[in-house]
Amino acid sequence: MRMNVLPVPAARWRAACEDAAAEGARLRCLYxxxxxxxxxxxxxxxxxxxxxxxxxxxxxxxxxxVLEVFPAADWDEREAHDLYGxxxxxxxxxxxxxxxxxxxxxxxxxxxxxGTHQVAVGPIHAxxxxxxxxxxxxxxxxxxxxxxxxxxxxxxxxxxxxGRALEDGLAFAQRACAACAVATSVAYVxxxxxxxxxxxxxxxxxxxxxxxELERLYNHLNDLSAICAGIGFxxxxxxxxxxxxxxxxxxxxxxxxxxxxxxxxxxASPPQLDERPSPADxxxxxxxxxxxxxxxxxxxxxxxxxxxxxxxxxxxADDAVALGAVGPVARAAGVRRDARADGDPRLWYGGLQxxxxxxxxxDVAARAEMRAVELEQTCDILEDLLARxxxxxxxxxxxxxxxxxxxxxxxxxxxxxxxxxxxxxxxRRLHLRTGxxxxxxVLAHVVPGNLLPxxxxxxxxxxxxxxxxxx
Amino acid sequence: xxxxxxxxxxxxxxxxxxxPARTGSLALRHVDAGSCNxxxxxxxxxxxxxxxxxxxxxxxxxxxxHADVLLVTGAVTARMAEPLLAAYEAMPEPRxxxxxxxxxxxxxxxxxxxxxAAPLEEIVTVDLRIPGCPPTPAQIADALxxxxxxxxxxxxxxxxxxx
Numbered sequence: 001m002r003m004n005v006l007p008v009p010a011a012r013w014r015a016a017c018e019d020a021a022a023e024g025a026r027l028r029c030l031y032x033x034x035x036x037x038x039x040x041x042x043x044x045x046x047x048x049x050x051x052x053x054x055x056x057x058x059x060x061x062x063x064x065x066v067l068e069v070f071p072a073a074d075w076d077e078r079e080a081h082d083l084y085g086x087x088x089x090x091x092x093x094x095x096x097x098x099x100x101x102x103x104x105x106x107x108x109x110x111x112x113x114x115g116t117h118q119v120a121v122g123p124i125h126a127x128x129x130x131x132x133x134x135x136x137x138x139x140x141x142x143x144x145x146x147x148x149x150x151x152x153x154x155x156x157x158x159x160x161x162x163g164r165a166l167e168d169g170l171a172f173a174q175r176a177c178a179a180c181a182v183a184t185s186v187a188y189v190x191x192x193x194x195x196x197x198x199x200x201x202x203x204x205x206x207x208x209x210x211x212x213e214l215e216r217l218y219n220h221l222n223d224l225s226a227i228c229a230g231i232g233f234x235x236x237x238x239x240x241x242x243x244x245x246x247x248x249x250x251x252x253x254x255x256x257x258x259x260x261x262x263x264x265x266x267x268a269s270p271p272q273l274d275e276r277p278s279p280a281d282x283x284x285x286x287x288x289x290x291x292x293x294x295x296x297x298x299x300x301x302x303x304x305x306x307x308x309x310x311x312x313x314x315x316x317a318d319d320a321v322a323l324g325a326v327g328p329v330a331r332a333a334g335v336r337r338d339a340r341a342d343g344d345p346r347l348w349y350g351g352l353q354x355x356x357x358x359x360x361x362x363d364v365a366a367r368a369e370m371r372a373v374e375l376e377q378t379c380d381i382l383e384d385l386l387a388r389x390x391x392x393x394x395x396x397x398x399x400x401x402x403x404x405x406x407x408x409x410x411x412x413x414x415x416x417x418x419x420x421x422x423x424x425x426x427x428r429r430l431h432l433r434t435g436x437x438x439x440x441x442v443l444a445h446v447v448p449g450n451l452l453p454x455x456x457x458x459x460x461x462x463x464x465x466x467x468x469x470x471x
Numbered sequence: 472x473x474x475x476x477x478x479x480x481x482x483x484x485x486x487x488x489x490x491p492a493r494t495g496s497l498a499l500r501h502v503d504a505g506s507c508n509x510x511x512x513x514x515x516x517x518x519x520x521x522x523x524x525x526x527x528x529x530x531x532x533x534x535x536x537h538a539d540v541l542l543v544t545g546a547v548t549a550r551m552a553e554p555l556l557a558a559y560e561a562m563p564e565p566r567x568x569x570x571x572x573x574x575x576x577x578x579x580x581x582x583x584x585x586x587x588a589a590p591l592e593e594i595v596t597v598d599l600r601i602p603g604c605p606p607t608p609a610q611i612a613d614a615l616x617x618x619x620x621x622x623x624x625x626x627x628x629x630x631x632x633x634x
Binding site (some may be wrong): 028051100123124126127128129130131151152153154155157159160171172175176177178179181222233235238239241242244245248258259261294295298302304423465466467 | 472474475476478479482501502503504505506507508509511512513514515517518519520521531533534545546548550551554558581582583584585586587604605607608
């Protein structure tokens with residue numbers, strides 16, 4: 001994939017984005033950087049044969065919003081405003097996202113009318129759930145509008161990583177989120193290796209792919225458990241929770257950690273994985289696949305489960321494309337988009353086709369089915385990789401070091417993008433846009449029109465992390 | 472559904488979890504003060520059939536008003552300090568605070584210091600420490616069952632607020 005850094009004058013920012021959109025570009029991320037003369041703006045756009053990074057120096061002046069060109073840029077622009085003070089023309093009001101102003105009108109949509117009222121949930125939730133606030137505007141039980149107020153857990157990880165050596169910055173990317181630790185770490189090292197002018201050899205690509213799929217295995221089992229819990233179907237929730245535990249124990253056996261922490265490094269792979277995985281590990285993957293398939297079949301025949309899943313929280317394919325939905329959420333809506341399939345050669349997914357449900361109805365049922373279908377695919381990959389003899393993971397130099405590197409990995413929740421800007425081995429800017437970050441605004445879009453008691457179920461079918469959105 | 476229930480029954484038999492040695496109960500309220508989601512995953516896992524913390528009388532309750540123990544995960548971010556304190560103030564006495572995981576204990580926290588409020592121990596008195604990144608469900612289960620006795624011979628703990 002060719003990387004093309006394209007500086008544009010601030011006045012042509014929107015026009016340059018429109019040009020790229022006309023060529024079929026997809027927004028990967030938009031972020032701001034502290035420049036010498038005020039904030040600078042970047043937009044990473046994915047084209048068929050090129051990753052185009054638009055850069056603009058703003059010199060303190062407002063820049064045209066590109067929300068109409070790329071609706072997926074909604075949160076990115078609000079974050080650039082709140083964290084870097086970038087002013088966007090054509091967005092009024094620009095509601096607060098990362099900042100938490102006390103005045104409701106500065107972060108909430110005004111909703112008026114006969115019988116409308118608000119339901120406030122969080123930041124502390126009733127179960128064992130991460131912190132974040134949901135404000136529902138409802139009439140009776142029908143949701144009119146959902147305002148998300150996340151970033152309660154904003155730890156400033158990206159800014160904290162700035163000024164550190166490339167290898168020290170990895171910990172900040174990894175700890176953004178435990179459940180996506182491998183995906184964010186691999187995206188980070190891909191970006192760092194691009195900066196250093198290195199490419200991984202086949203053995204290293206396979207080792208990282210194995211880790212990514214182990215992560216997907218326990219996460220998808222967790223999601224199926226969570227969807228059952230969202231309905232209150234305890235037998236399913238418990239059955240899949242027990243399978244998730246087995247998957248995490250497999251992680252611990254193969255890598256030494258239940259969440260696969262510290263298994264990814266720049267130009268290296270974990271020592272544990274260099275040893276021969278035992279046939280017992282492959283048998284465990286096979287047994288997990290059979291048990292998950294049997295559990296899924298039971299869910300299909302449980303009428304009280306099926307009654308709740310269909311037609312709830314529907315995302316149309318058009319909206320999924322426009323809003324930049326990623327991962328199982330997008331695929332359940334019929335958008336065959338998967339970062340594993342569209343050709344990044346730095347992992348080992350040759351020939352993988354994005355999975356799809358029987359009917360891509362975009363509802364909770366389709367999102368649940370996506371997990372079951374993708375589990376099969378993941379087990380296929382794992383069995384293949386665990387059967388291979390050990391090789392020596394390595395990297396080789398390829399081309400000159402670059403000032404900017406990008407990494408792109410399909411996390412269990414969707415495409416995770418990492419951009420690194422560095423000078424002489426020192427991080428100048430780290431930007432992470434995880435699958436959860438891309439899908440949170442999609443969730444807020446899907447919910448209106450549904451009943452309030454169905455929200456936990458819709459939320460669980462997305463199963464997004466707060467931590468990797470808040471960072 | 473009955474197939475699932477049957478399998479769960481068999482799993483329970485195979486696991487052969489020992490009968491609880493202690494009696495009593497604790498109501499737990501969890502507050503994520505800025506974690507990476509790892510501690511939440513492991514805390515949730517303690518309710519799975521493999522650990523089944525409920526057999527010890529340990530239950531997660533929805534409101535701090537019904538809780539004996541406040542389980543805090545993560546380094547306390549500036550935005551979570553107030554909700555955390557509100558949850559603590561809502562708890563009836565006697566009450567315990569458990570720091571779950573290394574971040575809550577202030578070990579090896581990765582963050583921009585400007586985004587954090589203060590270490591948990593400076594905000595509330597911590598009675599129970601559960602180290603680990605994240606602690607495994609077995610470690611969490613051990614620590615919490617060990618706390619079953621802590622609230623028994625009772626003298627009300629003094630409230631402590633941030634200076």
